[in-house]
Amino acid sequence: MKLVAVTSCPTGIAHSEMAAEALEVAAKAKGHEIEVEVQGAAGGPPIGAATIAAAEAVIFAVDATVRDRDRFAHLPAVEVRTREAIDRASAIVDQAVAAAERAPARATAAAGAGAAGASRTDDGERDVLASVTGKSTSKGEEVRRWLMTGVSYMIPFVVGGGILIALSFAIADAVEVTQHAIFVPGEGVQSAAALGIDLRTWFGVLLLAIGGTAFSMLVPVLAGFIAFAMADRPGITPGFVGGLIAVQVEAGFLGGLVAGLLAGGIVMGLKRIPVTGTIKRMMPILIYPIIGTLAVGALMYLVVGEPVAALNAALSGWLGGLSGANQILLGLLLGMMMAFDMGGPVNKVAYAFGIAALDAGNFQVMAAIMAAGMTPPLGLALATVVRKRLFSQEEREAGEAAWIMGASFITEGAIPFAAADPLRVIPSLMVGSAVTGALSFWFNATLQAPHGGIWVIGVIGNWPLYLVAIAIGTVVTAGMVILLKSVGREAPAAPAAPAAA
Amino acid sequence: MSPTISDLITPALVTVDLTATDRRAAIDELAQLLEADGRVSDRATYVDAVWAREEETGGTGMESGVAIPHAKTPAVSRAGIAFGRSAAGVDFGAEDDTPSDLVFLIAAPEGADDLHVRVLSRIARKLIHESFRTSLREADSSQAVVDIIQREVEL
Numbered sequence: 027m028k029l030v031a032v033t034s035c036p037t038g039i040a041h042s043e044m045a046a047e048a049l050e051v052a053a054k055a056k057g058h059e060i061e062v063e064v065q066g067a068a069g070g071p072p073i074g075a076a077t078i079a080a081a082e083a084v085i086f087a088v089d090a091t092v093r094d095r096d097r098f099a100h101l102p103a104v105e106v107r108t109r110e111a112i113d114r115a116s117a118i119v120d121q122a123v124a125a126a127e128r129a130p131a132r133a134t135a136a137a138g139a140g141a142a143g144a145s146r147t148d149d150g151e152r153d154v155l156a157s158v159t160g161k162s163t164s165k166g167e168e169v170r171r172w173l174m175t176g177v178s179y180m181i182p183f184v185v186g187g188g189i190l191i192a193l194s195f196a197i198a199d200a201v202e203v204t205q206h207a208i209f210v211p212g213e214g215v216q217s218a219a220a221l222g223i224d225l226r227t228w229f230g231v232l233l234l235a236i237g238g239t240a241f242s243m244l245v246p247v248l249a250g251f252i253a254f255a256m257a258d259r260p261g262i263t264p265g266f267v268g269g270l271i272a273v274q275v276e277a278g279f280l281g282g283l284v285a286g287l288l289a290g291g292i293v294m295g296l297k298r299i300p301v302t303g304t305i306k307r308m309m310p311i312l313i314y315p316i317i318g319t320l321a322v323g324a325l326m327y328l329v330v331g332e333p334v335a336a337l338n339a340a341l342s343g344w345l346g347g348l349s350g351a352n353q354i355l356l357g358l359l360l361g362m363m364m365a366f367d368m369g370g371p372v373n374k375v376a377y378a379f380g381i382a383a384l385d386a387g388n389f390q391v392m393a394a395i396m397a398a399g400m401t402p403p404l405g406l407a408l409a410t411v412v413r414k415r416l417f418s419q420e421e422r423e424a425g426e427a428a429w430i431m432g433a434s435f436i437t438e439g440a441i442p443f444a445a446a447d448p449l450r451v452i453p454s455l456m457v458g459s460a461v462t463g464a465l466s467f468w469f470n471a472t473l474q475a476p477h478g479g480i481w482v483i484g485v486i487g488n489w490p491l492y493l494v495a496i497a498i499g500t501v502v503t504a505g506m507v508i509l510l511k512s513v514g515r516e517a518p519a520a521p522a523a524p525a526a527a
Numbered sequence: 528m529s530p531t532i533s534d535l536i537t538p539a540l541v542t543v544d545l546t547a548t549d550r551r552a553a554i555d556e557l558a559q560l561l562e563a564d565g566r567v568s569d570r571a572t573y574v575d576a577v578w579a580r581e582e583e584t585g586g587t588g589m590e591s592g593v594a595i596p597h598a599k600t601p602a603v604s605r606a607g608i609a610f611g612r613s614a615a616g617v618d619f620g621a622e623d624d625t626p627s628d629l630v631f632l633i634a635a636p637e638g639a640d641d642l643h644v645r646v647l648s649r650i651a652r653k654l655i656h657e658s659f660r661t662s663l664r665e666a667d668s669s670q671a672v673v674d675i676i677q678r679e680v681e682l
Binding site for chain 2: 044046112113442
């Protein structure tokens with residue numbers, strides 16, 4: 027099979043070159059032809075149009091935006107980070123081949139469309155998408171990447187703002203701090219004496235003001251960077267403005283998502299208008315910011331803002347109304363999502379849902395999500411202690427670090443184990459996290475900070491039972507891992523060493 | 528005239544027993560080799576430049592145990608690569624926290640067109656191959672390391 031790939035990393039060239047080499051080696055080992063374009067500091071020549079036209083699938087191993095991505099728009103695509111390509115090139119080549127095989131008609135459609143990246147296909151659904159976004163490839167993947175870009179830029183704001191707010195509530199009276207303002211227009215910044223409160227409360231008021239300011243940026247940052255992922259720098263202004271309007275019209279996170287997608291889509295559309303000369307130079311300076319922002323702003327205020335706000339209110343209401351069995355089901359589902367890819371897109375979707383719930387005033391969802399994100403590393407750490415012989419020396423060392431990472435809600439601490447033995451480890455993690463998520467809901471644990479693990483115990487509601495939920499999930503995870511690893515080991519070893527131990 | 532790999536790395540630039548245990552000290556230890564060999568004229572400035580690059584990228588360590596700290600600065604008088612092997616490994620910020628036991632410190636003078644980048648990309652590409660890493664881990668002397676690199680990374 028003929029494949030093409032683009033590798034790219036934001037700084038330096040080491041990772042993009044290594045990913046390129048890894049993909050070349052893996053593809054050739056499997057008897058495929060591959061041509062890789064390295065987009066980076068050194069970079070190589072772009073892949074020729076004829077090669078792209080003849081290719082059956084494209085792999086993007088990228089940590090940064092792909093230049094001239096439209097060239098590949100007609101190809102089924104697999105998109106990963108450079109590090110994934112370095113570690114698992116073979117599996118990624120298989121995915122690309124599978125993607126090409128799933129889409130047999132596309133290669134011929136692509137040949138008909140030529141190498142110019144035109145998005146003519148026989149598939150009506152794909153044509154609709156193309157007209158909206160200017161892209162026609164693997165729309166699910168593409169949309170996912172846009173959303174994840176937005177979410178990943180938003181998370182530092184969530185963490186910074188959320189922890190400061192949680193700290194404020196922890197050190198001072200949560201009701202009292204909200205009754206004062208650190209800055210009063212016309213009177214300036216207020217001292218503790220001026221507010222008539224003690225120093226501890228005053229510091230809480232200060233923390234709340236700073237954290238709240240960071241939080242107020244969440245939706246605009248989300249929208250701005252979704253639009254950035256779609257349309258590059260020209261997407262940022264319409265995206266941020268659309269996000270701010272989403273906040274004004276009380277459309278919340280859903281509004282932010284819509285604003286970002288609208289802004290990105292509109293600027294992508296504007297970029298497709300064929301222009302030359304002076305007009306072309308004016309596009310990024312004048313046309314994108316003015317027309318793009320006007321269009322997004324008008325749509326947000328006049329068309330989509332209010333329906334999305336209603337939807338947002340409905341979501342909040344649904345969350346608030348969830349009870350009993352439904353909550354536990356939600357806990358099971360979110361728990362499994364948190365453990366499924368340990369910091370990957372599915373995990374982030376669950377996490378983003380938790381933030382949306384937090385925003386809507388439901389603190390149980392975030393508690394369940396954090397607990398479920400803590401048990402994968404904790405459970406593996408426990409397993410390495412209880413059954414040393416099932417783990418390699420490296421894994422046992424990783425287990426030591428996994429205690430801290432798990433306690434700090436860094437689910438990624440489980441990745442070394444999952445990468446080495448995914449079929450046994452990932453289901454085990456999902457079971458343990460699902461149990462923890464459900465228990466957290468059942469125990470009615472609450473969390474107002476979006477991160478922090480065990481270190482924010484002071485702001486967790488029902489914390490003793492919350493710790494119980496985490497402990498049970500940790501034990502379940504460890505038990506599952508040990509069970510599955512033992513079963514897998516004994517089966518092949520049985521003929522050689524029967525009835526050993 | 529563009530340099531070949533043998534102009535860039537010699538046994539004097541290799542240590543198979545890196546003693547430093549933290550990233551900055553490891554960079555400095557390898558930079559001393561470059562300085563003693565007359566390739567770095569201002570070690571402090573060079574190390575600062577390498578450090579800045581580490582901080583900017585979050586570390587050049589990779590999960591395979593390899594790190595490629597590097598900088599292009601006027602503090603380098605002649606291009607070179609220092610290589611250090613650490614028994615315990617040094618944290619170079621790899622995504623999975625794997626300590627780096629194979630450390631390539633690359634020095635390029637200002638105006639070295641894309642030499643810096645070409646050497647880096649050659650080595651980075653070779654490092655994908657497990658056999659290359661294994662032979663570097665098994666080499667028993669500085670000369671053996673240089674022989675392996677020369678054989679594998681021909682410019």
